[in-house]
Amino acid sequence: xxxxxxxxxxxxxxxxxxxxxxxxxxxxxxxxxxxxxxxxxxxxxxxxxxxxxxxxxxxxxxxxxxxxxxxxxxxxxxxxxxxxxxxxxxxxxxxxxxxxxxxxxxxxxxxxxxxxxxxxxxxxxxxxxxxxxxxxxxxxxxxxxxxxxxxxxxxxxxxxxxxxxxxxxxxxxxxxxxxxxxxxxxxxxxxxxxxxxxxxxxxxxxxxxxxxxxxxxxxxxxxxxxxxxxxxxxxxxxxxxxxxxxxxxxxxxxxxxxxxxxxxxxxxxxxxxxxxxxxxxxxxxxxxxxxxxxxxxxxxxxxxxxxxxxxxxxxxxxxxxxxxxxxxxxxxxxxxxxxxxxxxxxxxxxxxxxxxxxxxxxxxxxxxxxxxxxxxxxxxxxxxxxxxxxxxxxxxxxxxxxxxxxxxxxxxxxxxxxxxxxxxxxxxxxxxxxxxxxxxxxxxxxxxxxxxxxxxxxxxxxxxxxxxxxxxxxxxxxx
Amino acid sequence: xxxxxxxxxxxxxxxxxxxxxxxxxxxxxxxxxxxxxxxxxxxxxxxxxxxxxxxxxxxxxxxxxxxxxxxxxxxxxxxxxxxxxxxxxxxxxxxxxxxxxxxxxxxxxxxxxxxxxxxxxxxxxxxxxxxxxxxxxxxxxxxxxxxxxxxxxxxxxxxxxxxxxxxxxxxxxxxxxxxxxxxxxxxxxxxxxxxxxxxxxxxxxxxxxxxxxxxxxxxxxxxxxxxxxxxxxxxxxxxxxxxxxxxxxxxxxxxxxxxxxxxxxxxxxxxxxxxxxxxxxxxxxxx
Numbered sequence: 001x002x003x004x005x006x007x008x009x010x011x012x013x014x015x016x017x018x019x020x021x022x023x024x025x026x027x028x029x030x031x032x033x034x035x036x037x038x039x040x041x042x043x044x045x046x047x048x049x050x051x052x053x054x055x056x057x058x059x060x061x062x063x064x065x066x067x068x069x070x071x072x073x074x075x076x077x078x079x080x081x082x083x084x085x086x087x088x089x090x091x092x093x094x095x096x097x098x099x100x101x102x103x104x105x106x107x108x109x110x111x112x113x114x115x116x117x118x119x120x121x122x123x124x125x126x127x128x129x130x131x132x133x134x135x136x137x138x139x140x141x142x143x144x145x146x147x148x149x150x151x152x153x154x155x156x157x158x159x160x161x162x163x164x165x166x167x168x169x170x171x172x173x174x175x176x177x178x179x180x181x182x183x184x185x186x187x188x189x190x191x192x193x194x195x196x197x198x199x200x201x202x203x204x205x206x207x208x209x210x211x212x213x214x215x216x217x218x219x220x221x222x223x224x225x226x227x228x229x230x231x232x233x234x235x236x237x238x239x240x241x242x243x244x245x246x247x248x249x250x251x252x253x254x255x256x257x258x259x260x261x262x263x264x265x266x267x268x269x270x271x272x273x274x275x276x277x278x279x280x281x282x283x284x285x286x287x288x289x290x291x292x293x294x295x296x297x298x299x300x301x302x303x304x305x306x307x308x309x310x311x312x313x314x315x316x317x318x319x320x321x322x323x324x325x326x327x328x329x330x331x332x333x334x335x336x337x338x339x340x341x342x343x344x345x346x347x348x349x350x351x352x353x354x355x356x357x358x359x360x361x362x363x364x365x366x367x368x369x370x371x372x373x374x375x376x377x378x379x380x381x382x383x384x385x386x387x388x389x390x391x392x393x394x395x396x397x398x399x400x401x402x403x404x405x406x407x408x409x410x411x412x413x414x415x416x417x418x419x420x421x422x423x424x425x426x427x428x429x430x431x432x433x434x435x436x437x438x439x440x441x442x443x444x445x446x447x448x449x450x451x452x453x454x455x456x457x458x459x460x461x462x463x464x465x466x467x468x469x470x471x472x473x474x475x476x477x478x479x
Numbered sequence: 480x481x482x483x484x485x486x487x488x489x490x491x492x493x494x495x496x497x498x499x500x501x502x503x504x505x506x507x508x509x510x511x512x513x514x515x516x517x518x519x520x521x522x523x524x525x526x527x528x529x530x531x532x533x534x535x536x537x538x539x540x541x542x543x544x545x546x547x548x549x550x551x552x553x554x555x556x557x558x559x560x561x562x563x564x565x566x567x568x569x570x571x572x573x574x575x576x577x578x579x580x581x582x583x584x585x586x587x588x589x590x591x592x593x594x595x596x597x598x599x600x601x602x603x604x605x606x607x608x609x610x611x612x613x614x615x616x617x618x619x620x621x622x623x624x625x626x627x628x629x630x631x632x633x634x635x636x637x638x639x640x641x642x643x644x645x646x647x648x649x650x651x652x653x654x655x656x657x658x659x660x661x662x663x664x665x666x667x668x669x670x671x672x673x674x675x676x677x678x679x680x681x682x683x684x685x686x687x688x689x690x691x692x693x694x695x696x697x698x699x700x701x702x703x704x705x706x707x708x709x710x711x712x713x714x715x716x717x718x719x720x721x722x723x724x725x726x727x728x729x730x731x732x733x734x735x736x737x738x739x740x741x742x743x744x745x746x747x748x749x750x751x752x753x754x755x756x757x758x759x760x761x762x763x764x765x766x
Binding site for chain 1 (some may be wrong): 616622641648650
């Protein structure tokens, strides 16, 4: 296939030149009906905001330019089939799970998954079997899925239908995906990869193996993260042997019938850009991230971690584009550095948690901005360094699942003040966003340690959310 | 043929300069660099389409960032000039025999090349044996320096674009660290007149006044700058620009100038009411 083509984008260009009179939605009619929208987004942008029609195909039932664009994307990512997704990678992750799990089916996954995965279990009634990840106690981060632990989980749950893996985690930790695929397939289980943070893996030898390359069955790829497409646009990839027509039906259960052409065309040209220039672009990103890591580590006090974490098991590989920095030795929680960087230095980073912060380095970065980040960290060291005594370190608390998520979420419940929930079974999510990895999920036992963690995270300024009570002072628990 | 260069001051206001000839136009790794020749301003250089200096008014700026701190600090030995690739500031500094070392850090090699080629008289400043030229990012250069300098002059003009990193809290913080206990930092403070410039000017003062015990602002008239009216910042760990000012000593040096005088030194710190108010409210907002 010719990766220099962008069929959907080209169709939109052709369509624009035809000056067709719109008697269809959207009602702003190329912006004429909403001048403020035009001044906000620009002529070009609003003129691309059109409805599906014959010359522009239909995302729910693609038969021409969208189908061609999806085929090109599949080829670029080494997949057998791809779907353009307009509901974020959340919709891609959930479609993967809905495609392989029915009510009561077991799915094996690490507990440090994004909330979208556990939400899918609430919706479809599948039962999670958690493989507890090893924790790096110094950094306070959970690591990858170890094949030996998966082997045990498979042995204990031979009736499980699928395994879900992060490739990589938010921090860039990768599991031994090829081995995981081997174990799962050996037992007739599908492998689903959450590659929200791994779009770039298909474009470069210095990067960890991509899910498609490792033989996983499905993968959810956040094109809008490292890929560079518009926010909310994403890809769902299928490998050989997955029934694409059934997956389309599943996607259409929840997907909008008015998919945005802005999002879809951004996927199309971003795929083209990645196919043509991705390798060179990500080489540059790697060099920049490596440079930043070296500079940050030479400041003293901060620890920007990298490939030295690799240990063959729980850290099988590391995504070097991830610039995660351990801040606790400065006496500062990651979230505190995150806030200082924004409020005092005008630098917005991806997230900060209890012990670390993550700066997202991408194809849009410049060295001069890296210098600002490093300079700001140096100045923070000069002005804000504190004694680290009394700081909480543990990031991952291994959950005790008492009731499956769906049953817990819909069960009869009562709302209790956080402090009084110890020993009860939670019926909702509690998480810091970002990163959106649940501290508590529906059906899990609330422990004293978890209560302490939530209170600490709130006090340090994390954005804690997920509960019915907006301020997270009360938690819903089983009656 | 009629050819005009437009220096955009705001989306609605521009300064037009009739161009005799375009002498240079190239894109470096960092920015678009152009040199023009004009009737009234002589040769002038632009970066990304903004006038940086012209032959006609460059002296004002070079003298004001150099002589003001030099007339206050009793003994400057080591100076850092950030972004001074044209050599103008180094040239003024070289008039002081007690200065032992001048480090000039310029990010863009092409800027140095163009200055040497089209403004050789100014660039002469880079040839003095005390001057060390580094082609490097200013923020990076200064990061590793601790208590080394008596004087830092931030010669970068534009808080927007490639040099914006040199107008940040982290940069001023790094300067504080790189100065010794009696060090002075002089920097471009922009123009206070048009709305966007004023906002930047206010933010700049907030960043610096929190960082240094002494933080004062002074002014000059520079025709090619936005609105023709320009401010400089004087930030210091010890010396006050007026209380520690030694006019007699400076006059005894008999340094030839075209703009700076010791009388003007005093006047430059006497700011218009509206500027005083900008600075005062900026300080109050941060307290």
